[in-house]
Amino acid sequence: MIRIDDPDDPRIAAYRAVRERDVVGRGERFVAEGEVVLRLLLGDSSRHQAESVLIAESRVAGLEPLLGAAGHVPIYVASPAVMDAIVGFHIHRGVLAIGRRAPAEDAAALLARLPPRALVVALVGVSNHDNVGGVFRNAAAFGADAVLLDGASCDPLYRKAIRVSVGASLVTPFARGGSGWELLDALADAGFTTFALSPSGELTLEEARPAARTCVMLGAEGPGLPHALMARATTVRIPMAHGFDSLNVATTSGIALYRLARGA
Amino acid sequence: MIRIDDPDDPRIAAYRAVRERDVVGRGERFVAEGEVVLRLLLGDSSRHQAESVLIAESRVAGLEPLLGAAGHVPIYVASPAVMDAIVGFHIHRGVLAIGRRAPAEDAAALLARLPPRALVVALVGVSNHDNVGGVFRNAAAFGADAVLLDGASCDPLYRKAIRVSVGASLVTPFARGGSGWELLDALADAGFTTFALSPSGELTLEEARPAARTCVMLGAEGPGLPHALMARATTVRIPMAHGFDSLNVATTSGIALYRLARGA
Numbered sequence: 001m002i003r004i005d006d007p008d009d010p011r012i013a014a015y016r017a018v019r020e021r022d023v024v025g026r027g028e029r030f031v032a033e034g035e036v037v038l039r040l041l042l043g044d045s046s047r048h049q050a051e052s053v054l055i056a057e058s059r060v061a062g063l064e065p066l067l068g069a070a071g072h073v074p075i076y077v078a079s080p081a082v083m084d085a086i087v088g089f090h091i092h093r094g095v096l097a098i099g100r101r102a103p104a105e106d107a108a109a110l111l112a113r114l115p116p117r118a119l120v121v122a123l124v125g126v127s128n129h130d131n132v133g134g135v136f137r138n139a140a141a142f143g144a145d146a147v148l149l150d151g152a153s154c155d156p157l158y159r160k161a162i163r164v165s166v167g168a169s170l171v172t173p174f175a176r177g178g179s180g181w182e183l184l185d186a187l188a189d190a191g192f193t194t195f196a197l198s199p200s201g202e203l204t205l206e207e208a209r210p211a212a213r214t215c216v217m218l219g220a221e222g223p224g225l226p227h228a229l230m231a232r233a234t235t236v237r238i239p240m241a242h243g244f245d246s247l248n249v250a251t252t253s254g255i256a257l258y259r260l261a262r263g264a
Numbered sequence: 265m266i267r268i269d270d271p272d273d274p275r276i277a278a279y280r281a282v283r284e285r286d287v288v289g290r291g292e293r294f295v296a297e298g299e300v301v302l303r304l305l306l307g308d309s310s311r312h313q314a315e316s317v318l319i320a321e322s323r324v325a326g327l328e329p330l331l332g333a334a335g336h337v338p339i340y341v342a343s344p345a346v347m348d349a350i351v352g353f354h355i356h357r358g359v360l361a362i363g364r365r366a367p368a369e370d371a372a373a374l375l376a377r378l379p380p381r382a383l384v385v386a387l388v389g390v391s392n393h394d395n396v397g398g399v400f401r402n403a404a405a406f407g408a409d410a411v412l413l414d415g416a417s418c419d420p421l422y423r424k425a426i427r428v429s430v431g432a433s434l435v436t437p438f439a440r441g442g443s444g445w446e447l448l449d450a451l452a453d454a455g456f457t458t459f460a461l462s463p464s465g466e467l468t469l470e471e472a473r474p475a476a477r478t479c480v481m482l483g484a485e486g487p488g489l490p491h492a493l494m495a496r497a498t499t500v501r502i503p504m505a506h507g508f509d510s511l512n513v514a515t516t517s518g519i520a521l522y523r524l525a526r527g528a
Binding site: 168 | 432470526
């Protein structure tokens with residue numbers, strides 16, 4: 001463990017101005033926060049590498065066993081005041097880490113290495129960090145094999161998305177980029193049946209018969225999936241009460257995965 | 265419509281320091297924000313009364329039909345700068361309203377007036393505003409008849425809870441107060457079968473057979489429902505992947521309501 005007393009110490013430069021960097025991006029690195037997320041980042045199921053950890057001195061004793069398993073990853077320890085000065089705002093939980101992304105792969109490469117029976121989620125235009133995080137949490141809870149995101153959907157390794165996912169976006173494989181059309185092509189090429197969720201879907205979720213390889217595709221709340229995209233998939237609706245047919249997109253993913261993981 | 269140019273105008277006193285009042289409470293009044301929520305507040309399905317509306321001048325033209333239906337409710341119009349000065353922070357959507365609560369009723373009184381076939385949600389210790397709002401949104405989407413909340417759960421008419429519910433907490437009847445025990449007693453007295461959701465539940469959600477009057481009971485994320493409370497109900501689990509058995513409480517409500525509304 002390395003004691004940090006100077007907020008300008010060059011060793012912890014990656015932690016400076018976390019919030020601003022969230023907006024402009026930070027290339028190959030990402031920021032993880034909180035004990036539960038750190039445990040996943042340091043664990044065997046993480047697809048990404050921990051580069052360093054920064055914790056408040058008050059958390060050291062409680063995190064001892066976890067930090068002992070961190071191997072050669074540098075652990076920086078600071079007072080809460082120094083930590084806040086480094087980061088630029090108050091870190092309630094006193095636990096931060098910098099991760100380094102696994103090499104990116106495209107949707108086709110990711111789908112090619114999935115098992116013959118597979119369940120994946122595809123997001124088109126879902127730019128809200130809470131929703132993307134919530135979808136990953138549900139994907140992990142129901143054992144989905146991967147998440148595909150078009151280029152307009154937000155980065156699952158954005159700090160808030162990781163936090164809302166409770167770390168699931170560190171463990172569930174994902175590919176991000178391209179258009180919804182390209183995702184649909186890659187899914188078809190890999191033998192997936194894609195169910196496009198929409199309040200106007202032709203089948204109810206109960207009627208949808210999952211295939212060996214099944215994808216649940218979701219659009220952003222409000223606009224939903226583009227009509228031209230839905231015309232190329234099997235559209236599926238979740239029956240709702242008249243006059244209030246509105247579900248959050250993460251909740252929708254949870255209901256669809258519950259049904260399709262059970263039915264597969 | 266009444267033009268407001270002075271942030272200290274006594275007519276709009278109810279809008280001052282919205283954020284601080286959120287914390288200390290505002291008695292019989294609540295704050296609603298955004299066009300979708302305002303539409304529900306002014307609509308026939310709202311259980312509560314609109315007392316006044318405050319909108320940015322830029323929104324007047326677009327909201328004309330809605331505001332025309334507001335009847336005798338005063339509509340205050342201000343510049344964005346005056347509106348921000350009144351409220352104390354920036355209101356992105358430029359639409360606020362003050363509502364007056366319907367008279368409170370207790371769980372027993374609410375349950376007594378529900379139909380013979382009814383589906384309700386009960387929350388115990390769910391103090392997170394996003395989660396309570398999300399539960400109400402799902403309750404409305406699946407046509408649940410009411411939501412019961414113990415006294416430790418947060419007020420569904422807190423501004424953020426209303427917003428996250430997309431206004432559902434204005435239309436779905438609820439009762440709040442007392443302990444989880446008292447809710448369970450009131451449910452039993454009214455002939456409800458209560459399913460207590462827990463990762464360690466004895467039945468899977470598929471196995472749970474809804475009764476004519478069914479209640480889904482949920483605890484806070486983390487602690488969950490008290491064990492002694494679960495001992496008095498039928499406990500139900502949503503099967504999840506090994507190693508990541510964690511769902512958000514609002515998502516859990518959505519999955520349970522999807523299953524039980526369909527199965528009832």
